[in-house]
Amino acid sequence: MPDIRITPCTTADLYTLQDIAIRSYNDHYLYLWFDGGAWYVDRSFREETLREELTDPNAAFYLIYYQEELVGFLKLNLHKEFESYTAAEALELERIYLTKAASGKGIGRSVVDFTKSVAAKYNKRLIWLKAMDSSRSVDFYEQNGFTKCGTYTLPFEQMKPEYRGMYVMKLEL
Structure with a gap:
């Protein structure tokens, strides 16, 4: 999409990153916590x-x-082993956070496509992630080719127990 631009973020952008991280997180996830x-x-x-x-x-x-x-913002862990895949073969998509106003505009799909291009640049064979089992993001990732392959429980006591469950998902390239 021509209206979407994804740019590398460096320490020079720290406060910009901090601002968008807090704004986007607050838009979607405050209900999870006591x-x-x-x-x-x-x-x-x-x-x-x-x-x-x-x-x-x-x-x-x-x-x-x-x-x-x-x-x-997007956070990737460029070399993160997963199951039988070595760190050289696998990339973790750790976070895609968008503001509420940006949701539903096809931006997430473009970010996943961008992530695939980064994975290709590094010759990765797999992209993997964890998604909250109680969120619509699981459906989003499945629509973008990811499959569920495991579960995980967040260890955060400050989080309401009913929201601690995660699906581990993967996309083989």
Whole structure:
């Protein structure tokens, strides 16, 4: 889609990333937590955490723009082993977060296609991810070729128990 632009994110973009991460997370996930998400937002999106992740050579962050407006971000772990696939063969799609206003516009599909192109650049044979079993994202990923291949339970005591379940999903390339 010509209205979608995905650009690499560096430490120079730290505060931009922090802002869009918090905005997009708050748009969708606060109901999961006993404390309205405060613990998770502080843990995941504080300056020190993001700076450390942005300097990790295995992590790749991208800012997502729609019609020149910043609407989300993508985080990939470029070399993350999975089942019988080595780190050289597998890539983890850790996060696609979009603002509520950006949802339903085909942006997520473009981001998955972009992720496939990154995987191809690195000669990966597999993309894998974890998706909340209680969310519509599972259907979205299945529509984009991913299949369920396992389950996982988040260990966060601050999270309401009924939302801790995850599906592990994969897409063989």
